[in-house]
Amino acid sequence: MEKKTKYETLCIGGTQYKTTLTEKFKNRKNWEAPNIKMVKAYIPGNIPKIFVKEGQKVKEGTKLLILEAMKMKNIVEAPVSGVIKAIHVQEGIRVPKQHLLIEIE
Amino acid sequence: MSLKQKTRELLKKREQVQMGGGEQAIEKQKATGKLTARERILSLLDKDSFHEYDLFVEHEGRDFGMDSKVLHGDGVITGTGTIYGAPICIYAQDFTVAGGSLGYMHARKITKIMDHALKMRVPLIGINDSGGARIQEGVNSLAGYGEIFFRNTLSSGVIPQISVILGPCAGGAVYSPALTDFVFVVENISKMFITGPEVIKTVLGEEISMEELGGARVHSEITGNAHFFAKSEQECFDQIKKLITFIPWNNGQKARPFPPKEPKSEFDIDQIVPSDASQPYDVRDVIKAIADDSDFFEVQSDFARNIVIGFGRINGETVGFVANQPLVLAGVLDCDSSDKAARFIRYCDAFNVPLVTLEDLPGYLPGVDQEHAGVIRHGAKILYAFSEATVPKITVILRKAYGGGYIAMNSRHLRADFVFAWPSAEIAVMGPEGAANIIFRKEIMEAENPEEMRKIKVEEYKEKFTNPYVAAAKGYIDTVIEPSETRKLLIHAIEVSKNKNDGRPKKKHGIPPF
Numbered sequence: 238m239e240k241k242t243k244y245e246t247l248c249i250g251g252t253q254y255k256t257t258l259t260e261k262f263k264n265r266k267n268w269e270a271p272n273i274k275m276v277k278a279y280i281p282g283n284i285p286k287i288f289v290k291e292g293q294k295v296k297e298g299t300k301l302l303i304l305e306a307m308k309m310k311n312i313v314e315a316p317v318s319g320v321i322k323a324i325h326v327q328e329g330i331r332v333p334k335q336h337l338l339i340e341i342e
Numbered sequence: 343m344s345l346k347q348k349t350r351e352l353l354k355k356r357e358q359v360q361m362g363g364g365e366q367a368i369e370k371q372k373a374t375g376k377l378t379a380r381e382r383i384l385s386l387l388d389k390d391s392f393h394e395y396d397l398f399v400e401h402e403g404r405d406f407g408m409d410s411k412v413l414h415g416d417g418v419i420t421g422t423g424t425i426y427g428a429p430i431c432i433y434a435q436d437f438t439v440a441g442g443s444l445g446y447m448h449a450r451k452i453t454k455i456m457d458h459a460l461k462m463r464v465p466l467i468g469i470n471d472s473g474g475a476r477i478q479e480g481v482n483s484l485a486g487y488g489e490i491f492f493r494n495t496l497s498s499g500v501i502p503q504i505s506v507i508l509g510p511c512a513g514g515a516v517y518s519p520a521l522t523d524f525v526f527v528v529e530n531i532s533k534m535f536i537t538g539p540e541v542i543k544t545v546l547g548e549e550i551s552m553e554e555l556g557g558a559r560v561h562s563e564i565t566g567n568a569h570f571f572a573k574s575e576q577e578c579f580d581q582i583k584k585l586i587t588f589i590p591w592n593n594g595q596k597a598r599p600f601p602p603k604e605p606k607s608e609f610d611i612d613q614i615v616p617s618d619a620s621q622p623y624d625v626r627d628v629i630k631a632i633a634d635d636s637d638f639f640e641v642q643s644d645f646a647r648n649i650v651i652g653f654g655r656i657n658g659e660t661v662g663f664v665a666n667q668p669l670v671l672a673g674v675l676d677c678d679s680s681d682k683a684a685r686f687i688r689y690c691d692a693f694n695v696p697l698v699t700l701e702d703l704p705g706y707l708p709g710v711d712q713e714h715a716g717v718i719r720h721g722a723k724i725l726y727a728f729s730e731a732t733v734p735k736i737t738v739i740l741r742k743a744y745g746g747g748y749i750a751m752n753s754r755h756l757r758a759d760f761v762f763a764w765p766s767a768e769i770a771v772m773g774p775e776g777a778a779n780i781i782f783r784k785e786i787m788e789a790e791n792p793e794e795m796r797k798i799k800v801e802e803y804k805e806k807f808t809n810p811y812v813a814a815a816k817g818y819i820d821t822v823i824e825p826s827e828t829r830k831l832l833i834h835a836i837e838v839s840k841n842k843n844d845g846r847p848k849k850k851h852g853i854p855p856f
Binding site: 242244247249250251252253254255256257258259260261262265266267268281282306307331333334 | 546563619620621647669670671673674678704714744772774775776777779
């Protein structure tokens with residue numbers, strides 16, 4: 238019956254508390270500052286069409302590609318003006334959420 | 343035809359209907375480890391107490407060849423019975439009949455028994471085991487769901503509503519359980535989700551099994567949609583029966599009292615809580631040292647374990663316990679634990695169950711994930727729920743009561759009726775380490791040995807503020823008590839709160855931070 242619990246520490250307000258942690262707490266995502274030049278899939282979906290090529294100059298608002306999800310063909314536009322540094326997807330593939338699509342510099 | 347013949351005919355008809363989807367379908371149901379809908383009702387209710395209605399109802403499907411099909415009882419069994427003598431309205435979807443799919447008359451049977459439960463002010467139990475909407479009946483089945491949801495909402499806070507998930511419960515169907523008070527799930531049998539693995543795979547390309555997506559464990563541990571987890575249907579029925587003994591039949595009554603019983607001697611209240619506020623212990627042991635017969639019926643035991651909620655009895659009377667759990671995440675409040683506690687507090691308030699709060703928490707959980715998940719909005723729920731509650735509210739501060747956590751955990755300021763503190767209580771705006779760093783920043787920085795000075799100042803702060811007497815001097819707590827006096831004082835507090843009459847401004851309804 239007596240089970241040895243393994244305690245970990247959790248710091249709240251400068252005090253180190255001996256306690257156990259939950260899976261949910263351990264699995265929480267560390268926050269990363271968003272980088273506007275990294276265009277990521279905001280929803281999982283298909284890439285039926287890419288409009289730009291690597292090395293191409295784009296203006297803010299230039300159509301980059303179509304991200305088709307939930308029966309909607311969403312047009313992904315360039316968030317900033319710059320040059321297409323890399324395209325990480327090909328036409329016809331399916332991408333998960335947060336997948337890096339295009340880098341702009 | 344003589345009456346005798348006619349009666350024989352009735353019995354024959356009844357027998358036919360009671361076979362549901364027929365022997366083959368029943369065998370299939372059994373093969374998946376499930377009981378039939380009828381067996382479920384009979385094992386849940388008191389022996390010979392079940393009476394069925396609407397068993398001769400026929401379905402309304404006219405298209406896609408449905409008009410030539412016979413669906414016994416239209417895939418749902420409805421009726422009344424008792425659990426330990428408590429009157430119950432019940433329905434159980436019959437998966438052997440057209441997969442328990444919900445058509446127009448199926449829904450009409452459910453809404454009829456729901457109306458009856460509300461009118462008679464008795465608890466409603468719904469056993470869900472259904473493939474979902476009956477596609478052949480089109481928008482009529484959607485109408486059926488809507489009518490059920492509306493009645494769930496009308497009955498909310500008037501009669502106890504219990505949902506038992508004993509099979510698939512997918513799409514719109516999940517929203518009836520979500521609107522009810524307590525959801526029971528069974529390992530490997532219960533499945534709840536809005537969109538199933540198939541849809542997720544085709545639309546999003548993510549592969550996941552039904553169990554991983556919306557199985558009993560997922561809803562007990564991660565989502566918090568389920569309140570009670572069982573390993574078998576029988577264990578689940580035993581849990582439901584136990585719950586029924588703790589709650590009143592409707593919001594106009596109190597739960598039936600039990601013969602009082604002293605807590606078991608193995609739970610020694612003086613030995614459970616370490617005096618060092620950074621050391622953990624299981625707060626459920628404190629509850630067991632206080633409650634009658636050390637019997638604590640925990641709700642949502644696997645979800646947001648940093649707060650503990652559940653029913654127990656004090657001197658024979660049902661109370662709802664809300665307790666910080668130092669054993670898990672140091673007992674902090676966060677999004678999930680606030681949701682969990684707030685809903686339970688509102689349940690107790692709606693059904694005249696006095697609240698006993700056991701407090702020992704370092705505050706709210708810091709972190710970007712918490713802030714971005716809306717810990718402000720979620721944390722506010724617990725403030726709202728305690729402030730709104732007018733049942734007798736008693737708080738016992740066992741140890742830490744810091745900052746926002748002190749206010750949230752049914753403080754005097756949210757209209758607690760009694761606030762007792764153990765001598766180990768530390769009521770302060772924040773923990774001594776953090777506070778000393780701010781108050782004595784200059785002294786610490788300018789000291790020759792800052793670490794040494796920090797230690798001295800932390801001790802100084804501890805000495806001065808981390809005790810119950812500063813709050814007692816202001817009357818924020820009513821008295822400081824010996825731990826061993828706790829049960830006696832709780833019995834007294836509940837006794838003298840029997841005629842509590844505390845109002846709130848009349849309004850259509852408040853706007854809680856949902």
